[in-house]
Amino acid sequence: MLWFVCFLNYADRQAIYSVFPKLQQEFGFDKVQLGLIGSAFMWVYAAGAPLAGIICDRFRRKDLILGGCLFWSFVTLATGWCSKAWHFVTVRALEGFGETFYFPASMSLTSDYHDRRTRSRAFAFHQSSVYIGTIIGSWAGAWFAEKYNWRVGFYLFGGAGMVLALLLYGSLREPARGEAESAGDSETPAQPNLPVAETLRIILRQPDVPLLMLAFVAANFVATIFLAWTSTFLVEKFHFNLAAAGLSGTVYIHLASALVVPLAGFMADKLSRRFGGGRILVQMAGVIGGIPLIFIVGSTGDVTTLIAAMTGFGLCKGCYDSGIFASLFDSVEPRARGTAAGIMNTVGWGGGALGPLFVGIAAKYGSSTEVENMSKAISWCAAVYLIAAVLLFAAVLARSRKRA
Numbered sequence: 001m002l003w004f005v006c007f008l009n010y011a012d013r014q015a016i017y018s019v020f021p022k023l024q025q026e027f028g029f030d031k032v033q034l035g036l037i038g039s040a041f042m043w044v045y046a047a048g049a050p051l052a053g054i055i056c057d058r059f060r061r062k063d064l065i066l067g068g069c070l071f072w073s074f075v076t077l078a079t080g081w082c083s084k085a086w087h088f089v090t091v092r093a094l095e096g097f098g099e100t101f102y103f104p105a106s107m108s109l110t111s112d113y114h115d116r117r118t119r120s121r122a123f124a125f126h127q128s129s130v131y132i133g134t135i136i137g138s139w140a141g142a143w144f145a146e147k148y149n150w151r152v153g154f155y156l157f158g159g160a161g162m163v164l165a166l167l168l169y170g171s172l173r174e175p176a177r178g179e180a181e182s183a184g185d186s187e188t189p190a191q192p193n194l195p196v197a198e199t200l201r202i203i204l205r206q207p208d209v210p211l212l213m214l215a216f217v218a219a220n221f222v223a224t225i226f227l228a229w230t231s232t233f234l235v236e237k238f239h240f241n242l243a244a245a246g247l248s249g250t251v252y253i254h255l256a257s258a259l260v261v262p263l264a265g266f267m268a269d270k271l272s273r274r275f276g277g278g279r280i281l282v283q284m285a286g287v288i289g290g291i292p293l294i295f296i297v298g299s300t301g302d303v304t305t306l307i308a309a310m311t312g313f314g315l316c317k318g319c320y321d322s323g324i325f326a327s328l329f330d331s332v333e334p335r336a337r338g339t340a341a342g343i344m345n346t347v348g349w350g351g352g353a354l355g356p357l358f359v360g361i362a363a364k365y366g367s368s369t370e371v372e373n374m375s376k377a378i379s380w381c382a383a384v385y386l387i388a389a390v391l392l393f394a395a396v397l398a399r400s401r402k403r404a
Contacts, residue, residue, distance in 0.1 A: 001172050002106050003129040005069050008161040009102055010133030012076040013041060013095065015141030015157060016088075018231045018246035019150040023088070026150075031370065033085050035360025038228040040089045042353030044096035046346045053104040053342020057335060058193050061105035062174045068105075069165040072098030077158025080151035104341040107325045111337055112175040117269060119180075120279060120326040124265025127321050131254035131261075135247070138231060142246025178334040199336045203343065206331040211395035212280070213328075213347040218388035219287065219320055220352025222294060222381045226253060226313075228356035229374065237371045238303055252307055256314030257321060264322035272330065277396035279323040279330065284392040286319025291385045298379030320388075331399070355381075 020034050029037070056064055075095045082088050107123070114122040141153040176182075194202070203209060230249035234240040240248060264282050271278025293316065296309040325341055332340040359377045366373030 001168050002065070002110065002126060004164060005065060005168070006102070006106065006126060006129040007133040007136075008069070008073065008157060008164060009099055010130050011137030011140070012072060012157050012161065013099065014134045014137035014227060014250070015076075015153050016079065016092065017228050018138040018142040018242070018249070019145045019153075020228075020232045021235050021242055021245075022145045022150045027083070027085070029085060031360040031363045032357075034232075035228070035357040037085070037088045037092055038224075038356035038360075039353045041092040041096040041099075042224060042349045042356075044093040045100045046096075046348075046350035046353060048097050048100035049104065049342040049345035049349070050339070051342070052101040053339035053345075054196060054199070056101065056104040056108055056338030056342065057199065060174050061109045061338070062172045064101045064105040065109070066165045066169050066172065068098050068101040069161055073158045073161025073165065075158070076154050076161065079158075080154040100342075100345065103325075103345055104338040107329075107341045108177075108334075108338040109175065111329055112177060112179045112334065115180040116272065116330070119329065120265040120268035120272070120322060121262065122265075123324075123326045124261045124268075124322045127261050127265075127318075128258045130321075131258035131318075134227065134254045135250045138250040139243070139247040142231065143243045146241065146243045181334060194335050196339075199339045202336045203332055203340045207401075208277075208280075208395045208398040209328065209331055209340070211391050211398060213344055215283075215287075215388045215391035215395065216324060216344060216348035217351035218384050218391065220348040221355040221358075221384050223317070224349075224352045224355040225359050225378065225381060229359050229378075233374055233378070237301075237375065238306070248307070252310040253314035253317065256311045257318035260315045260318035261322050264319040265326075268323050268326065275400065276330070277399040279327040280392055280396045280399065283320045283323045283327065284389055284396065286316040286321075287385055287389045287392060289319070290316035291382050291389070294385055295379050295382040298375045298377070298381070327395075
């Protein structure tokens with residue numbers, strides 16, 4: 001059930017990026033305006049995440065998930081009514097507010113179905129919906145824009161989300177907090193909620209947690225650039241048509257991620273039984289492998305090389321993504337996991353939201369043509385991934401010392 005909600009969560013947020021060339025053509029938006037439209041969602045999503053996490057630890061997560069789905073789906077539908085830059089910035093900000101409740105609630109809920117033995121695999125399966133939603137949202141948004149009108153995709157995805165939320169309301173079960181750690185006993189009495197100050201203390205006293213969050217900033221900075229700009233990059237540098245760019249800009253990266261993430265989750269579960277930093281090691285391996293591939297994506301002028309590099313980057317990204325929340329939850333008790341996931345999203349998406357704006361500014365104000373400037377900006381993201389690898393290595397050391 002959560003897989004389908006998350007699928008629409010990402011399809012809704014991704015569709016706008018694939019129609020950037022149409023918005024540029026119809027409304028005359030420049031790269032900085034498009035970068036602001038791309039970043040508006042992420043900033044509000046990040047700003048609202050701590051509050052969403054605190055609320056998630058105190059109220060029924062099922063209500064937050066499905067209520068949020070209704071809200072963001074209506075906002076997606078309303079995107080089709082926009083005609084000015086501030087309209088788009090506003091609906092993207094509102095969409096960020098609606099979607100900010102989803103991941104803290106869904107990750108916390110899923111962790112009460114799965115203990116340490118299967119948690120990475122469960123999260124990895126759920127994560128596959130992120131990739132499929134990204135692919136379908138990008139391709140369908142571009143296809144409708146090219147064949148009919150760019151507004152049609154938003155009407156379709158928004159309406160589908162509202163119907164799904166209503167259909168699932170009677171089916172999604174709310175497990176007791178800590179149920180998985182209590183040998184799956186659904187009759188385990190609910191533990192009292194923690195005060196906010198105590199919740200924050202539990203989260204931040206763990207030395208590996210801030211390192212994992214900072215690594216998420218670096219990884220998300222790169223990921224948001226690929227989400228926001230790949231379609232435009234393919235249209236302007238490699239002369240893809242809009243529908244082909246919408247599909248190719250996501251399918252090679254995200255299908256590769258979807259294929260590898262279950263294996264990465266399985267490996268992470270296995271390694272975590274042997275030593276504390278096992279899940280983080282899988283993430284670190286993915287980040288290290290992605291460094292040269294990101295540089296190639298930005299620097300190559302050959303389509304075949306580009307596709308190979310994007311596919312390889314997708315495989316590496318899937319390894320990192322498999323442990324984003326599972327690694328975090330290894331250090332956080334069940335009653336604080338919603339807040340922990342909220343803070344993780346605030347830090348990761350707040351910093352990551354600078355990525356699309358960075359590329360927009362670099363493209364417009366760099367010393368070469370916009371296409372050349374965009375290429376250089378993407379290549380420089382390899383250095384950001386290197387920073388993420390160093391932070392993850394430090395997290396492994398911190399986790400090992402703590403367990404020792």
